[in-house]
Amino acid sequence: MIPLETKPSLYLPELGLHLDSLTSQKFGFISHAHADHVGSHETILCSPVTAVILRARYRFGKKRFRTLEFQTPLELKGYRIELLPAGHITGSAMLHITRLSDGATLLYTGDCKTRDSLTAEAIVIKPANQLIIESTFANPIYTFPAHSETSQQLVHFVQQALTDGVTPILIAYALGKAQEAHAILSKNNIYPVLHHATAKMALTCIKAGVNLGDYGTLEELAPDRHCLIIPPGYLKHPDIASIKHKRTAMLTGWALDPDVQYKRRGIDAFIPLSDHADYPGLLEIIERVNPRDILTVHGSTKSFATDLRRRGYNAWSIEGEDQIELF
Numbered sequence: 001m002i003p004l005e006t007k008p009s010l011y012l013p014e015l016g017l018h019l020d021s022l023t024s025q026k027f028g029f030i031s032h033a034h035a036d037h038v039g040s041h042e043t044i045l046c047s048p049v050t051a052v053i054l055r056a057r058y059r060f061g062k063k064r065f066r067t068l069e070f071q072t073p074l075e076l077k078g079y080r081i082e083l084l085p086a087g088h089i090t091g092s093a094m095l096h097i098t099r100l101s102d103g104a105t106l107l108y109t110g111d112c113k114t115r116d117s118l119t120a121e122a123i124v125i126k127p128a129n130q131l132i133i134e135s136t137f138a139n140p141i142y143t144f145p146a147h148s149e150t151s152q153q154l155v156h157f158v159q160q161a162l163t164d165g166v167t168p169i170l171i172a173y174a175l176g177k178a179q180e181a182h183a184i185l186s187k188n189n190i191y192p193v194l195h196h197a198t199a200k201m202a203l204t205c206i207k208a209g210v211n212l213g214d215y216g217t218l219e220e221l222a223p224d225r226h227c228l229i230i231p232p233g234y235l236k237h238p239d240i241a242s243i244k245h246k247r248t249a250m251l252t253g254w255a256l257d258p259d260v261q262y263k264r265r266g267i268d269a270f271i272p273l274s275d276h277a278d279y280p281g282l283l284e285i286i287e288r289v290n291p292r293d294i295l296t297v298h299g300s301t302k303s304f305a306t307d308l309r310r311r312g313y314n315a316w317s318i319e320g321e322d323q324i325e326l327f
């Protein structure tokens with residue numbers, strides 16, 4: 001069993017390595033560049049693409065990066081360390097470690113996704129004895145449609161709005177979801193206009209090698225006859241509020257939760273485009289990793305661990321006290 005500390009955050013003591021810690025550490029693995037996984041560590045272990053995004057997004061220019069290409073093992077302190085594509089957003093990585101003395105293995109997923117994507121590298125799964133898995137959509141109500149179906153829904157929403165003479169506005173997180181929407185539109189010959197926060201991330205991802213296609217920015221182009229992509233929270237910004245005839249769609253996996261739709265008034269449509277694994281996706285990962293022990297982190301950790309125990313797995317939530325007996 002590979003020792004693992006969970007309080008105050010995930011830590012591998014034998015490697016001296018923190019996993020997605022939000023507080024600054026000596027040595028930290030950052031699985032991807034979403035803010036809820038990023039700490040200002042002295043030395044950062046991440047994929048090369050995540051390093052590019054971190055530098056652009058968080059002014060990490062002077063940080064020491066120890067980047068590792070996907071599936072290119074590195075030996076460190078008696079371990080073999082390997083980063084595997086997580087399929088979540090561009091550059092997102094899972095951490096797979098093997099202790100050389102006894103062959104014990106551990107996989108940490110960070111945020112991950114099994115479905116197709118135009119912008120994230122396809123997930124690569126390797127077996128491990130211990131699995132630390134995210135639980136964001138760990139409930140059977142979250143079974144997302146195929147990527148092709150969601151893409152079709154998104155394109156139809158945009159084309160219908162343009163035909164009706166209103167400005168389609170897609171609300172998507174500036175990193176990840178916005179690029180996926182952008183790539184889907186480009187593939188369908190629709191030229192998007194991006195809010196500046198989204199444009200900055202688009203430029204960074206293009207520099208990192210992601211094929212997104214052309215775009216305009218809100219500063220340069222009037223929104224008429226164009227599809228806008230803006231981050232959540234910008235609908236009330238004067239630039240957007242001043243557009244008289246508009247139709248809005250939020251891109252989120254929570255679209256499948258009827259309560260969430262009911263609460264978010266003022267949004268015309270919800271499209272279930274997610275960058276996380278849905279419930280069947282999480283079960284597929286677990287089956288393919290074939291772990292002896294599972295720790296659930298982020299989201300519905302307790303109910304997912306209970307669910308997994310019923311399915312015969314030795315699974316525990318990071319929030320409970322009981323995981324101490326596991327690790």
Ligand SMILES: [Zn+2]
Pocket residue numbers: 032034088111
């Ligand atoms: Zn994320």
